[in-house]
Amino acid sequence: MNAIDLRTGDLVQARGREWIVLGLPEEGLIRVRPLSGSEEDAQVIAPALEIMSVTPARFAPPSADEPDTQDGARLLADALRLSLRRGAGPFRSAAHLGVEPRAYQLVPMLMALRLETKRLLIADDVGIGKTIEAGMILREMIDRGEVDRFTVLCPPHLVDQWVGELAEKFDIDAVAVTSSRARSLERGLALSESIFDAYPYTVVSLDYIKSDNRRDSFAHACPDFVIVDEAHSCVGGSERGTQQRFALLERLAEKPERHMLLLTATPHSGNQDAYGRLLGLIDADLADAPGGADSNALERYRRRLAQHFVQRRRPDIEEAWGDGSAFARAHSREAPFQLTGDFQNFQEDVLDYCVGVTTNADGDSARRLAFWGTLALMRCVGSSPAAAASALRNRLGGMAEEEALEPVLFDDDEGMLSDTDVEPATALAGEEREQISRLISQAEKLADRVDEDPKFLMLVKQLKALEKENARTVVFCRFISTADAVGEALRKIFRKHRIEVVTGRLTPEERRERVDDMGDDDRRILVATDCLSEGINLQKLFNAVIHYDLNWNPTRHQQREGRVDRFGQPAKDVWSVMMFGANSMIDGAVIQVITDKADRIREALGVTVPVPEDSASVTSALMQAVLLKSERHRSQGMFDFGEADAQLEVEWRNAEDSAKKSQARYAQGALKPAEVLPEWQRLRALNGGPEEVERFARRALSRLEAPLDTTGKHPRVHYDRLPTQLRERMEARGFTGSRAVSFADDPEPDVTHVGRVHPLVAILAETLAEGALDPGGTREIEPLGRCGTWRTRAVESVTTVMLLRLRFTLTVSGRRTLLAEEATALAFRRGEEQPFATGAEALALLEQEATGNIERIAIERQVGEALNRLDDYEQAIATFAHERAEALREDHDRVKAAMRGEGATTEVESALPADVIGLYVLVPEIA
Incomplete structure (x- = not known):
């Protein structure tokens, strides 16, 4: 049989076993999967080069001498459904997703499916689920056969998170490519082969790949599907x-x-120029919006952009979509404290020193650097005595460059947050050393009196209040010294808690490990710098944030809170607490100059805007506010602040106007997710929803003598009790010991969600299904039989239930043919050649409890008679398969209509004969 004679969905005999043809990648080649194997076993073979001819094959029916019980029949039916990965419905990716998407999360995928080249800017708020939205598009493209290689580009601290999310939520195993791992990945490759040739799925550190000596080679080898996370940091x-x-x-x-x-x-x-560069990556024509004078041109531009740009705020989801249940209830409060005694005097002493330095500065450049140095130092003083001491010691190291101070002052670090949580050197003149040494001594003494620090005492009060709400808290600090000091002090007070400190001193891998290790402790407090305000998602372990330090960039507060207040937060409530010194000149200045104005804009527009780029106006206004809020009398005349307040007000208004112009929420009016979501849910239910997953897991684990432990509040899986073959596979995926699980979406904190693609379910389903089809391929595990007979009150006459695997070919617009599979069933009464129950109704007959067993000899006789009738049922099976193909085509058409799609056509054909996986005879119970 030549490859040219084959079609997708055909069964063939090759290399001593049967295979399903998955596709024809090139002339003379076929991609095949073992009939009893999984997707991981797929291979490409060249029939012309095979020693033994590739010939047509037919799936063998069950054997009457290998029966199983009703429990075995139900287990096989669920295992078959849960092991199939090539869904036949309009969403090919449904069978691979480990997350149940919300209606609003379907919008980017629907937008992408309408585009020939998928180029989208997904700009949803923090915590809404951009990773899920992008992953769904990627998974759908892979399962449609349109993508066979991809790369994710992201900051280095996000690499491991992306690898984990792709595996857990999308059943995709990607390779991490970072500066520390690239060498090992390159080992063994041919000279002409790159990492991206050898590994089709990669997650790449932007910092590793951006360098001039790697950029060209990567661009040459880069896959044709690219996801760029934190894209704003690139423009x-x-x-x-x-x-x-x-x-x-x-x-x-x-x-x-x-x-x-x-x-x-x-x-x-x-920054309008940066925004234009970002849009220009989508389409060069979008980089420059037309002026407001030509309303027609502007409207055309908006419509064009709306095809590629989606941006939703939290209120859009909760109000317009009516999907408030996607997020926890948010509670926010302020926690002001009063500086007293030595702690208040220290701020004034440092300001006296800084005023002297600034007054003596000679020239505009020196004055500006002195301003910036003063503010940077005062920021450390406001954070903690420990940070002040560190900054003052660093100051002794020498002069700081202006470029090094700006990101520390305004948190404008372009996504590289681990670089700016170190206390800065600010500026230094030789005669300052004695003054600095005295201030260092003051700071160190105050740092030793942390139990008297009004700021720290307020933190303890807030943590205890949150603990009464069953909250688990992340304390965000601005500087490493502050985080270290706070963590050490908290350990002395909260002795029964697990307290960890995570800062930029740790590598991204070490940060993730330190956070993950806290999962085994019910009482936990995490102290972190802003190196965690982007990157590691914390919603599974924490549901409260305390801002120990005011951030001078308003968007950072949103990002901090977004680590816990985000899609997938299992807790019902989340908290955020903003701490500030009510009489602190530093906090007071920031609130007056930055925080209050940013809050006003956010309330008016619903979006947070960063600090204006005119740093001179901001620093002058801040310095002026600090001096005015000081309790010591100083001459203001020595400083010429000019119209700092007025100029900054203009800058804030400009930022607000710019946000208004760019904000237009491009309503995807042509897309009707509400029409599509029922189709998605129906397909997920057909493939196996949460109830089916739980039912299967319980039955499978019981059969393997490693039953779910139901003695506690939540069922627990004991991975170490599984048979060796399964235990080793689970260990390879990081699952060992005992874990609390939930089969429902959004489980409680510390409880693992087990869905269809969770390794436990996937491996159990594949192993049991493969074992039934190839009994010799399993070790230690008794294979499931493919037939059986029992008595039941569910039927009134002898009934044959056939468990079927239907195969279809999907051809999209005549260009690409894909294999699709579906597990279903038909039920026939004896003597009738037409089924009286199909699909879910027929499968339900297997679920009706048996009322009694039947002798082995009678089982074999009943099954044998049913097998002899298979030819009589063949026409009915073929008719049912054709009806399912037509129904699937209609499903595709409905989704296409909901997307307002045009041009694309989908042809669905059944591949016959269908595979009879199981055959069961139900005998009526006679009263």
Whole structure:
């Protein structure tokens, strides 16, 4: 049999076993999967080169001499459904998802499916689920056969998170490519082969790949599907790192057929040029919006952009979509404290020193640097005595560059947060050493009196209040010294808690490990710098945030809170607490100059805007506010602040106007997710929903003599009790020991969600289904039989239930043919050749409890008679398969209509004969 004679969905005999043809990648080649194997066993073979001919095959029916019980029949039916990965419905990815998407999360995927080249800017708020939205598009493209290689580009601290999310939620095993791992990945490759040739699925550190000596080679080998996370960090500012990242993306975007998904919660940072560069990566024509004078041109531009840009705020989801249940209830409060005694005097002493330095500065440049140095130092003083001492010691190291101070002052670090949580050197003149030494001594003494620090005492009060609400808290600090000091002090007070400190001193891998290790402790407090305000999602372990330090960039507060207040938070409530010194000149200045104005804009527009880029206006206004809020009398005349307040007010208004112009929420009016969601849910139910998953897991574990432990509040899986073959596979995926589980979406904290693609379910289903089809392929596990007979009151006459695997070919617009599979059943009464029950109704007959067993000889006789009638049922099976093909085509058409799609057509054909996986005879119970 030649490859040209084969079609997708055919069964063939090759290499001593049967295979299903998955596709014809090239002339003379066929991609096949063992009939009794999983997707991981798929291979490409060349029939012309095989020693033994590739010939047609037919799936063997069950054997009457290998029966099983009703429990075995039900287990096989569920295992078959849960092991199939090539769904036949309009959403090919449904069978691979480990998360149940919300209606609003379908919108980006529907938008992508309408585009020939998938280029989208997904700019939803922090915590809404951009990773899920991008992952769904990727998974759908893979399962449609349109993507066979991809890469995710992200900051280094997000690499491991992306690898984990792809595996857990999308059943995709990707390789992490970072500076520390690239060498080992390259080992053993041919000289002409790159990492991206050898590994089709990669998650790549932007910092590793952006360099000039790697950019060109990566652009040459880069896959045609690219996801860019934190895309805003690649387009703004004049830093060399930013320029390199943008040069890389610009190079990738030059290939017109390359799919690109850009993800960011802050698409517009107030810099119109950066915003234009971001849109230009989607389409060069979108980089420059037309002026307001030509309303027709502006409307055309908006419509064009709306095809590629989706941005939803939390209120959009909760109000317009009516999906408030997607998020926890948010509670926020302020926690002001009063500085007293030595702690208040220390701030004044440092300010006296800084005023002297600034007054003596000679020239505009020196004065500006002195301003910045003063504010940077005062910021450390406001954070903690420990941070003040560290900053003052660093100050003794020498002069600081202006470029090094700006990101520390305004938290504008372009996504590299681990670089700016170190206390800065600020500025130094030789005669200052004696003054600095005295201030260091003061700071160190105050740091030793942390139990008297009004700020720390307020933190303890807030933590105890949150503990009464059953909250688990993350305390965000600005600087490493502050985080270390707070963590050490909290350990002395909360002795029964697990307290960890995570800062930029740790590598991304070490940060993740330290956080993950806290999962085994019910009472936990995490102290962290802003190195965790982007990156590691914390919602599974924590549901409260305390801002120990005011952040000078308003968007950072949103990002901090977004680590716990996000989609997938299992707790019903989340808390955020904003701490500030009510009489602190530093906190007071920030609130007056930055926080209050940003809050006003957010209340008016619903979006958070960053600090205006005019740093001179901001620093002058801050310095002026600090001096005015000081309790010591100082001459203001020595400083010429000019119109600092008025100029800054203009800058804030400009930022607000810019946000208004760019904010337009591009309503996807042509998309009707509400029409599509029922189709999605129906397909998920057909493939096996939460109830079926739980039922299967309980039965499978019981059969394997490792039953769920139901003695506690939540059932627990004991992985170490599984048979060796399964235990080793679970250990390879990181599952050992005992874990509390839930089969429902959004479980409680510390409880693992077990869904259809969770390794436990996937491995159990594959193992049991493969064992039934190939009994010799399992070790230690008794294979399921494929037939059986029992008595039941569910039928009134002898009934044959056939468990079927239907195969279909899907052809999209005549270009690509894909294999689709479906597990279903038909039920026939004896003497009738037409089924009286099909699909779920027929499968339900297997669930009706048996009323009695039947002798082995009678079982074999009943099954044998049913097997002899298979030819009589063949026409009915074929008719049912054709009806299912037509129903599936209608499903595709309905989704296409809901998407307002045009042009694309989907043909669905059944591949016959269908596979009879199981055959069961139900004998009526006679009263």
